Amino acid sequence: MIISLLQNDIVWGNPTANQEKISEILWGLDKSDLYVLPEMFSTGFAVNPEGIAEKDESSLMWMKNMAAELKGAICGSVATEVDGLYYNRFYFVKPNGEVTTYDKRHLFTYADEHLRYRRGDQRVEVEFRGCRFLLQVCYDLRFPVFSRNNQKIPYDCALYVGSWPTSRLAVWDTLLHARAIENQCYVVGVNRIGQDQSGRYSGGTLLVDHYGNTLAACPLDEDSAITVELELQKLREFRRKFPVLKDAD
Numbered sequence: 001m002i003i004s005l006l007q008n009d010i011v012w013g014n015p016t017a018n019q020e021k022i023s024e025i026l027w028g029l030d031k032s033d034l035y036v037l038p039e040m041f042s043t044g045f046a047v048n049p050e051g052i053a054e055k056d057e058s059s060l061m062w063m064k065n066m067a068a069e070l071k072g073a074i075c076g077s078v079a080t081e082v083d084g085l086y087y088n089r090f091y092f093v094k095p096n097g098e099v100t101t102y103d104k105r106h107l108f109t110y111a112d113e114h115l116r117y118r119r120g121d122q123r124v125e126v127e128f129r130g131c132r133f134l135l136q137v138c139y140d141l142r143f144p145v146f147s148r149n150n151q152k153i154p155y156d157c158a159l160y161v162g163s164w165p166t167s168r169l170a171v172w173d174t175l176l177h178a179r180a181i182e183n184q185c186y187v188v189g190v191n192r193i194g195q196d197q198s199g200r201y202s203g204g205t206l207l208v209d210h211y212g213n214t215l216a217a218c219p220l221d222e223d224s225a226i227t228v229e230l231e232l233q234k235l236r237e238f239r240r241k242f243p244v245l246k247d248a249d
Contacts, residue, residue, distance in 0.1 A: 001131040001230040003157075004032040007205035007218040008041075009194030013052050015042040019062045025225055026066060026074075032227055033129050035066075037076030038161050038192040039138050040088065045163035045198060046079050047111050049086040053079040063093040071095050073128050076190075077104065077137050077161050086117045090135045090161065092126050100126040102135035106143050111198065113139075131156045131232060134185075138162035141175045141189075149183035151245035156232055157186040164191045166202040173204055180208040184239050186230050193221055210235055 006025055011017040018041060026035060039045060042059040046052040054060075059078045067074045075092040088104035103120030107113040123146060124135045132155040134147060141160050149155060158179055164172045172189065180187040187208045192201045206217035207228050218224040239245065 001034070001129060001232060002032045002227060003034045003036065003188065003207070003230060004029050004225055004227045005036050005188060005190050005205050005207065005218065006038070006225045007191065007193060007203045008038070008223045010038070010041060010044040010192050010196070012044045012196055013046070015054065015059050018042050019059065023066065025223075026070060029225055030227055031070065031072065033072050035070070035072060035074045036159060036161065036188055036190045037074070038190050039077045039163045040079050041076040041192075042078055044196045047113055047116065047198065049079050049081065049116055053081040053086050055081045060091055060093070060099070063091055064097055064099070067093045067095045068097065075135070075159065075161070087120070088113070088117050088137055090137050092133070092135060094128060100124060100135070102137070104137040104140065105146065106139045108139045125155050131230060134158040136160045138164060141172070141179065144179065144182065147179055147183065148248065149185060149245055151248065154239070154245060155185060156235060157188060157230060158183065160187065160189045162189065162191045163201060164204065165199045167199070169202055169204050173206075176206065177208050177212050180210060181212040184210045184244055186210065186235065193223065210238055
């Protein structure tokens, strides 16, 4: 499983500009099985979704087109409006057009996200090309019980897409490593860079393995991308030899 992580600045409230920019980055990469984008990659993190959240699913259609053309899955979250209700919705789009959605469960009350968006009520996992992924969004990272792995059908990789501010970057890094160790899995953290009305973002995009080692990371404060192979057989052999998950509460 080859996975590419994109760390980029986001043009506020302009899906077309962001889609064009990300398309250019994606076409410049070697082919991957999965491409991971930040939280609300098409608009920036919109606490007030009115006039920002998408009704027409334009970003979802773009994701479907890119997945088909790249012959790989693409995922990230989008501010979405459905029947007058707002969701911070994580889309995982396969190249055949199949879409799996996860609505962010832990809304960021510190910024009043919970006053505008509808909270998701389901944990979501998706299987693609022999790898099982857990879908998570930003603030979900602080809640380990919600991401606890299942020894009977364990996921292989947790995907965290974020708009995590520079001021709390050490927390982001620490918790990504903790989630990988405690769940015996790979963990992906994809975070944006740049500035918006809420503050500054420095990235910190990285991939952590089941030992807690950082396998690859984007440089801080730079538009960049990294491509890494997830060695699933090694992960499963590690779980067999050191069966932590079976002793979990």
